[in-house]
Amino acid sequence: MPYETITLEVRDSVAFVTVNRPDKLNALNATVVTELASAADEIASRDEIAGAVITGEGPKSFVAGADIRELAPLAPFEAKAVALKGQEMCRKIETCGKPVVAAVNGFALGGGCELAMACHVRIASEKARFGQPEVKLGLIPGYGGTQRMPRLVGKGRALEIILSGRMVGAEEALKMGLVNKVVAPESVLEEAEKFLRGVLTMGPIAVRLAIEAVDQGFNMSLEDGLRLEADLFGLVAASEDKAEGTQAFLEKREPEFKGR
Numbered sequence: 422m423p424y425e426t427i428t429l430e431v432r433d434s435v436a437f438v439t440v441n442r443p444d445k446l447n448a449l450n451a452t453v454v455t456e457l458a459s460a461a462d463e464i465a466s467r468d469e470i471a472g473a474v475i476t477g478e479g480p481k482s483f484v485a486g487a488d489i490r491e492l493a494p495l496a497p498f499e500a501k502a503v504a505l506k507g508q509e510m511c512r513k514i515e516t517c518g519k520p521v522v523a524a525v526n527g528f529a530l531g532g533g534c535e536l537a538m539a540c541h542v543r544i545a546s547e548k549a550r551f552g553q554p555e556v557k558l559g560l561i562p563g564y565g566g567t568q569r570m571p572r573l574v575g576k577g578r579a580l581e582i583i584l585s586g587r588m589v590g591a592e593e594a595l596k597m598g599l600v601n602k603v604v605a606p607e608s609v610l611e612e613a614e615k616f617l618r619g620v621l622t623m624g625p626i627a628v629r630l631a632i633e634a635v636d637q638g639f640n641m642s643l644e645d646g647l648r649l650e651a652d653l654f655g656l657v658a659a660s661e662d663k664a665e666g667t668q669a670f671l672e673k674r675e676p677e678f679k680g681r
Contacts, residue, residue, distance in 0.1 A: 426453045428478075429460050435617060436464050436473040446485035447477040449532040451503075454510050457536070461513035464521070471621050474613045475514070475540055476524040477533075480606065483525045483549065484533025489558070500563075507532060507564035511539035516636065518629045520620045524613035525549045525600065530588070535564035538573060541632060543600040544613040545591045551599055554586040572639065574598050624662040625680040 428439045438460050440447040447453075464473045477483040487507075495503060514521055514536075523529075523540035530552045537543050537551070545551075553566045561567060562583065570579040574597045582589060591603045604612045620628060630653045638646035657663055661681040669676035 424456045424460070426450070427456045427460060429463065431467075431470055434469060434471040434621065435614060436460075436467075436470045437614075438464075438473055438475045439478050440476075440484050441478045443477075443479035443482070445488070446482035446528060447479070447533070448485055448488045449507070449536070450488035450491055451506075454507055454532075458506075458510040458513050461510065461517050464519055465513070465517040470519065471625065472520040472522070472617045473517075474522050474524050474610065474617060475536070476526055476610055476613070480527060480548075482527040482533070483523070483529040484536055485528040486531030486533055486554070492558075492560070504563035507535070511535055511565050515539045515541075518632070520617060520628060520632065522613045522617045524610045525551075525591075526606065526609050530554055531562070531566075532564050535562060535566045535569065538569040538599075539565065542616060544602050544604060544609055544616060545594060545600040546606040546609040547591050547603055548606050549591040549594070549600070549603075549609075550588045551591075551594050552586065552588040553583045554588075556584060557586045570599075624657075624660070624666055624676070624678045626660045626662050627657050627666075630657050 426440065426442055428441050430437045438457070440453060442448060442453065464470050492503070520542070521540045523537040523543045525537055525543055525545040527546065527548060528550050529537045530550070531554060534551050534553055553562045553570065555562050567583065570582065578597055589599065591600065594600045595603050602612065634650050634653050638649050641649065662678045665678060666676045
């Protein structure tokens with residue numbers, strides 16, 4: 422479908438989704454949120470797409486937060502609806518069933534940080550900056566920041582970042598577990614694609630179910646999570662990919678996965 426504020430290009434089974442408002446530092450307005458949700462639906466439903474990289478246009482910003490002009494006049498029920506829409510968009514990315522990597526090329530603040538955290542892996546430029554500065558505006562994070570950040574970096578560290586509203590540099594973000602890797606600015610998109618293409622050499626059904634096991638099991642008790650893992654382990658064992666992968670290992674050759 423045609424988009425106004427993002428681009429979606431598929432190259433050799435990888436969808437490259439770019440938030441394309443560089444004059445606004447790629448800020449998330451209502452249109453961007455709607456179009457990112459539609460892009461997540463495309464990624465999930467199009468068979469030729471095996472995974473995705475999400476980034477921002479230009480050298481300065483991944484996504485520098487929400488569009489404050491849209492937030493300023495919101496009444497309580499309107500604000501809740503905006504938060505729910507942003508949360509739904511992030512959740513669609515998180516649960517699309519295919520690996521999604523954030524190539525964080527600059528500022529990832531507010532909704533931009535929340536978008537990055539909804540991706541499965543985050544590769545950051547050395548110049549990337551992360552933060553949830555909503556308290557400086559008399560707000561709180563609304564697209565999942567109060568929930569995903571504690572799960573990634575721990576409750577105490579998350580509260581310190583959220584309550585202070587400060588920006589976190591790429592190296593600090595790496596040390597606390599907010600990002601997975603830090604690279605030179607000119608390499609961030611290349612490294613994100615390289616990581617993703619490595620994942621795509623694995624069994625696609627196994628990758629999908631591994632994402633599901635981690636996502637659903639994270640908030641379960643250990644016993645329930647282990648039961649979920651065993652169920653999904655049994656399910657993937659019924660796939661042709663499992664037969665091919667194990668046979669290829671025994672025959673000392675590379676597997677040829679078919680996603681079946």
